[in-house]
Amino acid sequence: MQTQKLDVHEQPSDDVALADTAISRLRQLSMKLAMAQLDIEVFDVMQPLEDDWRALERDNLQSLHQSYDWCAAWVSAFQRPLAILKATHAGQTSFILPVEIVKSRGLRTAKFIAADHSNINTGLFAESFAEAGRTIDPHEFAGRLRHALKGRADLLLLQNIPLEWRGRESPLAGLPMVQNQNHAYQLPFLTAFEDTLKQLNAKNRRKKFRVQLKRLEAAGGFAYVIPETSAEQHGLLDIFFRLKSARFASLGLPDVFADRETQTFLHGLIDKQDDTRQYFGLQMHMLRLKGEHEGKIAAISGISRKGDHIICQFGAIDEELVPDTSPGEFLYWQTISGLHGKGVALFDFGLGDQTYKRSWAPVETVHYDVVLPVSPFGVVAGAAHRMVTRGKAHIKARPKLYKFAQGIRARIG
Numbered sequence: 001m002q003t004q005k006l007d008v009h010e011q012p013s014d015d016v017a018l019a020d021t022a023i024s025r026l027r028q029l030s031m032k033l034a035m036a037q038l039d040i041e042v043f044d045v046m047q048p049l050e051d052d053w054r055a056l057e058r059d060n061l062q063s064l065h066q067s068y069d070w071c072a073a074w075v076s077a078f079q080r081p082l083a084i085l086k087a088t089h090a091g092q093t094s095f096i097l098p099v100e101i102v103k104s105r106g107l108r109t110a111k112f113i114a115a116d117h118s119n120i121n122t123g124l125f126a127e128s129f130a131e132a133g134r135t136i137d138p139h140e141f142a143g144r145l146r147h148a149l150k151g152r153a154d155l156l157l158l159q160n161i162p163l164e165w166r167g168r169e170s171p172l173a174g175l176p177m178v179q180n181q182n183h184a185y186q187l188p189f190l191t192a193f194e195d196t197l198k199q200l201n202a203k204n205r206r207k208k209f210r211v212q213l214k215r216l217e218a219a220g221g222f223a224y225v226i227p228e229t230s231a232e233q234h235g236l237l238d239i240f241f242r243l244k245s246a247r248f249a250s251l252g253l254p255d256v257f258a259d260r261e262t263q264t265f266l267h268g269l270i271d272k273q274d275d276t277r278q279y280f281g282l283q284m285h286m287l288r289l290k291g292e293h294e295g296k297i298a299a300i301s302g303i304s305r306k307g308d309h310i311i312c313q314f315g316a317i318d319e320e321l322v323p324d325t326s327p328g329e330f331l332y333w334q335t336i337s338g339l340h341g342k343g344v345a346l347f348d349f350g351l352g353d354q355t356y357k358r359s360w361a362p363v364e365t366v367h368y369d370v371v372l373p374v375s376p377f378g379v380v381a382g383a384a385h386r387m388v389t390r391g392k393a394h395i396k397a398r399p400k401l402y403k404f405a406q407g408i409r410a411r412i413g
Contacts, residue, residue: 038094040148043084046072052086052093056124057306061168064306065118069281071098073268074114077261083110083152085145089129095171096124101153107381110153110374117262119184119311119350120367121160125171138174145175146374154378157385158370160184160351165365177368178385181392182351185361189347193340199362208326209333215325220291222298224334227284233270236284240300243316250319257314269304278343280305282313287331289321298327301335308345329356336360 043049046068053068064070075082078100085097099110112121149156160180163173190196197205216222227233241257248255257263269281287299301315317328336347349357351367371386373379 038087038089038144040085040087040144042148042152043086044082046075046082046084046098049084049086049096053096053098053124056093056096056126059125059127060307060309061122061130061166062124062306063118063120063122064279064304064309064311065114065121066096066098066112066124067279067306069272069279070269070304071113073272073281074117074265075100076268077265082113083149085148087129092126094126094129097158098124099156099158107155107377108153109381110149110156112158114265115159116256117265117313118160119313119348120162120165120365121158122162122165122170123158123172130168130171132171136171136174141171142175142372145372149374154373154375155381155385156370156372156374156378157382158372160367161370162365162367166346172370175370176372176382177370178389179393180367180369181389182367183353184351184365184367185349185353185357186363186365187336187347187349187361188363189340189344193337196336196340200360205359209330212325212330212333216289216322216327216330219322219325220289220293222290223288224331224338225286225288227286230271233282233284234267236286236297236300237266237270237282237302239297240284240302240314240316243300243318244314247316247319266302278305278307285331285335287327287334293321296321298322298325299331301328301331303335305344308343309348310339310344310346311348312350329359332356332360 046053050068056062057067081101083099083101085095085099087094087096098113100113102109102111112118112123115121145156158172160182161170161172161177162184163170187196188199190199194202227236241263244257245255257266266282270284272281273279273283282302282304285301285303286297289296289298297318298321299315299317302313304311304313312332315328315331321327339347349361369385369389371382373382
């Protein structure tokens with residue numbers, strides 16, 4: 001740590017220090033008063049909130065996964081009961097927490113809408129409320145949330161929240177939390193693709209690309225394609241489901257995309273986009289082969305965009321086609337290089353520690369779960385969630401133990 005000694009004449013006087021302390025206390029008192037005057041309503045439908053919701057989501061730092069269109073696609077597909085929390089102060093919307101009630105074994109858990117398929121969650125906060133996050137009394141905040149959900153939920157479980165996201169501290173940071181077992185991985189975009197590559201091992205990355213390119217050309221060539229029509233996009237998503245199902249089956253793992261509701265949700269996202277192309281719920285990309293494998297698809301990925309933030313939602317490869325070319329990674333090269341110059345600042349590989357993510361992403365973001373009991377049953381469930389999450393984190397931090405656990409999981413299906 002570096003320290004700097006001030007000249008005696010530059011040191012702040014006692015009066016200045018006292019003034020700073022007084023200002024800090026006034027800010028804290030102001031926020032406490034604001035919290036006391038905060039009115040939190042609970043909504044069981046989305047539509048009355050649409051205007052306020054879309055106004056909040058214009059903030060570039062609000063997650064795509066709390067956007068109105070993303071949540072609407074999920075709600076339409078799953079039809080779970082909602083308990084959306086909207087807070088107002090002095091007639092202005094302070095925040096919206098889009099949560100649904102998930103029931104399991106008698107437990108009612110309030111979770112972010114679509115939490116099972118979200119890579120990052122922030123909630124929706126007015127900028128003024130977000131900036132005052134550090135002065136919020138966490139006990140008062142927790143108490144207000146408990147009161148709002150009383151009788152509707154046993155546990156408030158808000159998962160995959162970064163305590164700080166792109167320079168802004170989360171207003172949720174003071175609530176009871178546990179570190180999530182999964183981290184997320186991001187690649188910041190610089191001015192040009194070559195500059196972005198310099199954040200990585202650029203020499204090895206380019207060498208690997210040249211090897212992949214030569215092998216693909218030797219096999220007859222390829223085309224990097226983003227289907228233009230909605231019908232083509234939907235058709236490519238169905239191919240992804242088939243490829244991913246085969247992959248999960250080969251590993252003995254459950255197919256998280258198999259249920260009808262999840263597939264309906266993802267299909268619904270394809271048609272969620274704005275005219276500026278600064279927002280799209282899901283856009284399918286593919287690497288299509290030529291020559292002896294003419295028309296066959298070697299790799300598929302699905303990405304989402306909100307403002308300058310791109311999130312890779314999933315990917316799949318056909319393991320029987322050109323396996324020595326690593327077609328999935330080659331597709332990432334095409335996608336990432338093609339997005340430069342289009343207003344993108346961050347490419348997000350999402351949750352999960354995988355080798356290809358670490359090779360592409362110099363930034364690793366730790367996520368946390370808010371675990372806030374609302375009822376006595378929720379106290380027990382919250383303690384269980386903390387214990388299980390810490391256990392998973394312990395295993396994942398130890399590669400040999402994690403590999404052994406994955407083997408057991410595959411064997412028991």
